[in-house]
Amino acid sequence: MKLFNYKAIESKAMLKVFGIGLLTASLTSFPVSALELSAKQIMQKVDDRDTGETIVSESALILIDKKKRQRIRQLKLFSKEYEQVDKSVSFFMSPADVKDTAYMSFDWDDDAKEDDSWLYLPALQKTNRIAASDKSGAFMGSDFSYADIDGVEVEDFTYRLVKESEEVNGHDCWVIESTPKSKVVIKETGYLTTTSWIRKDIFMQVKAIIKVKKGKRVKYFQAKDIEQIQGIWTAKTLQMVTTKRNKLEHSSVLKINAVDYQTKVDDKMFENNRLQRGL
Numbered sequence: 001m002k003l004f005n006y007k008a009i010e011s012k013a014m015l016k017v018f019g020i021g022l023l024t025a026s027l028t029s030f031p032v033s034a035l036e037l038s039a040k041q042i043m044q045k046v047d048d049r050d051t052g053e054t055i056v057s058e059s060a061l062i063l064i065d066k067k068k069r070q071r072i073r074q075l076k077l078f079s080k081e082y083e084q085v086d087k088s089v090s091f092f093m094s095p096a097d098v099k100d101t102a103y104m105s106f107d108w109d110d111d112a113k114e115d116d117s118w119l120y121l122p123a124l125q126k127t128n129r130i131a132a133s134d135k136s137g138a139f140m141g142s143d144f145s146y147a148d149i150d151g152v153e154v155e156d157f158t159y160r161l162v163k164e165s166e167e168v169n170g171h172d173c174w175v176i177e178s179t180p181k182s183k184v185v186i187k188e189t190g191y192l193t194t195t196s197w198i199r200k201d202i203f204m205q206v207k208a209i210i211k212v213k214k215g216k217r218v219k220y221f222q223a224k225d226i227e228q229i230q231g232i233w234t235a236k237t238l239q240m241v242t243t244k245r246n247k248l249e250h251s252s253v254l255k256i257n258a259v260d261y262q263t264k265v266d267d268k269m270f271e272n273n274r275l276q277r278g279l
Contacts, residue, residue, distance in 0.1 A: 039159035039176045043196075045203045047154050052232050055079045055088075057259040063141055064251045073098055073140065076279065080265045084109050087270040091279050098140065102275040105150050115150050120275035127275055136190030136214075142252040143219065143240035147189040156185045162195065168206050169224075173197040186213060202233050217244045230261045 037045070061073040073095065079088035089104040105117040117130040135146035163175035178194045180186045190213055197207035208221040219242050223235035234256065241251040268274065 039161040039174075040154070042161075042174055042176060042198055042203070043157075043159055043178065044154055046198060046205060049203055050232075051081075052230075052261040053081045054263060054265045055259065055261055056263045056265065058257045060255045060257060061140070061142060062253040062255065064253070066248050066250065071095075071141075078265050078269050080267075080270070089270055089274065092140070093279075100278050101140070102278060103139075103149075104270065104272075104275055106270075107151055111153050111155060117146065117150050118272070118275060125276070127272070132188050135188050143242045143250055144252060144254075145190060147191075148240075152185070152189060156181055166197065168197050168199070171199050171201065171206070173199050173206065190214060204233060204235070206235075212242075215244055217242055217249065219243075229259055232261050234259060 055077065057077045059075055059077065061075060063071040063073070074093040075090050076093060077088060077090040079086065086107040086109075087104070088107075089102065092098045092101040100120075100122040102120040103117070104120075105115060107115050114132060118127050119130060120127045130146050130150075135150060137146055138144070139146050139149050157178045157180055160177045160179075161174065162177050166173050166175050174197070176196050176198060178196065180189065180191070186192060192211040192213050194211075195209045196205050198204065199206050204223065204226070205221075206223045206226070208219075210219040210221065212219060219240055221241075222239045223237070224239065225236035227234060227236065236256040236259075238254040239251065242249045
């Protein structure tokens with residue numbers, strides 16, 4: 001598994017550490033003292049947590065401009081764990097201008113193997129592969145990037161424990177700073193540093209401050225409405241806010257309206273031609 005994966009945004013991938021991961025998160029409790037773990041070990045546990053074998057979810061992606069005008073996009077996600085790869089596909093259901101748009105990603109366990117992701121645009125009747133160099137771009141006009149959705153490797157960053165204890169919404173957290181090891185990683189993610197608040201009881205990222213390279217922007221992430229669903233800890237609301245020179249530029253909210261971790265997902269859901277066929 002990787003940090004920032006889309007299944008965590010929609011379920012278990014995006015925002016795993018940054019983790020918009022991209023939407024919910026499944027976790028196991030590890031009540032361990034910060035003195036027993038390094039910053040990297042903590043982030044590895046966040047990345048390694050159990051997230052369920054399958055996920056089916058229905059969500060609303062809310063795009064909010066600086067004048068607080070909203071655009072709401074409804075989408076449905078399917079994901080499934082395999083022996084060497086996690087596969088996920090999302091279909092946009094509404095409004096009309098994005099209906100039938102589809103996004104699919106394969107998150108390979110082998111760190112040496114580049115993840116695969118494709119975006120189908122119905123207006124062009126064309127499927128585009130998303131290259132690593134394009135993953136710092138905005139996903140479907142939101143404040144989440146393709147890098148947030150597809151994930152990044154734990155080994156691509158160095159980690160520093162900023163604070164051993166800080167409370168967020170009544171829960172004790174570690175505060176950890178992540179820094180890319182190379183210019184290549186900075187180019188792929190678009191991020192210079194990420195400061196994350198990790199809940200100690202469930203190893204879940206609940207807050208982050210992200211310094212963006214382009215335009216000297218700063219992003220603020222929050223995971224809220226956290227509850228157990230079918231035994232899996234799930235953040236039902238994920239928020240990302242983008243600022244420039246301390247002023248609000250844009251924000252996005254992903255709200256999980258329904259999620260099921262027990263429904264069987266057909267392997268045919270992840271065939272490439274499924275993007276064109278839709279649901």
